[in-house]
Amino acid sequence: MKRQPAHAGTFYPDTRESLIDAIEKAFMHRLGPGELPPRPPPPYKGSAIGIMSPHAGYMYSGHVAAHGYLRLAEAGEPEVVFLIGPNHYGYGSPIALDESEYWVTPLGEVEVDVELEEEMASLERLFAFDFTAHKYEHSLEVQLPFLQYVFGDEFKIVPISMMLQSPEAASRVGRTIARVIEEHGLKAYVVASSDMSHYVDARIAREKDMRAISRILELDVEGLYRVVVEEDVSMCGVGPVMSLIEVARGLGYTSPRLLQYANSGDVTGDYRQVVAYASIIFERAKA
DSSP, X not given: OEEOOSSBTTTBOXXXXXXXXXXXXXXXXXXXXXXXXXXXXXXXXXXXXXXXEOOXXXXXXXXXXXXXHHHHHHHOBOSEEEEEEEOSSOOSOSEEEOOOSEEEETTEEEEEOHHHXXXXXXXXXXXXXXXXXXXXXXXXXXXXXXXXXXXXXXXXXXXXXXXOOOHHHHHHHXXXXXXXXXXXXXXXXXXXXXXXXXXXXXXXXXXHHHHHHHHHHTTOHHHHHHHHHHTTOOOTXXXXXXXXXXXXXXXXXXXXXXXXXXXXXXXXXXXXXXXXXXXXXXXXXXX
């Protein structure tokens, strides 16, 4: 079974040529990193474990996402990428893996590591195989063309949809991922898909978001969740980000860095009701 793209032609272009053009424009955007990633990428270095990456339409957030994908490209080619995203549509199981064998985009097919998924499900009962949680969801789909552009088709993916985004659930997801990475010695990345504040004034968005981002940069799962709840930060992927923090803490990637923060108003010129985006990389501390 193959998961066909649900959002090609809306969140991102639906032809190979136009999609490559959109991705390259994101890298070269005035708010992007200003350079294209190395191609082919270097061998895996183990210097980074993953990124927090936005998932809006490419015209609004692609340039922010490009910062993280440039850094992953520089960190080298992985064997597997764990994609963790929020469940926006309410379909399927609370924590859902996907039994599809391949995910398809206009750039081709990427294999799902079903054996690794089965192992994860045997280790942690929160995981369930449920295609319906993934069929219409955009938060993971929009990450895949960036990964394909940077790494080709030699890597596998483990897609995880999180409707349940409690600190406990995120910790269990993150610890399971860290365990299989460590036990198998995987050359792996984790991509936590999340946007920041939604539909508020840009100034308010920045104030709230920076409080949450400060907790992310401290690898503080409990503090991040507390800020999101108490400050009413409309961050849609707090669960995936908390999961990535658990992976980073468990495997010793203790130096996250904010690469870029921007909002939709930077594109539209309307700063009254923005959606905000952040790109954060999780790296090892430099000696």
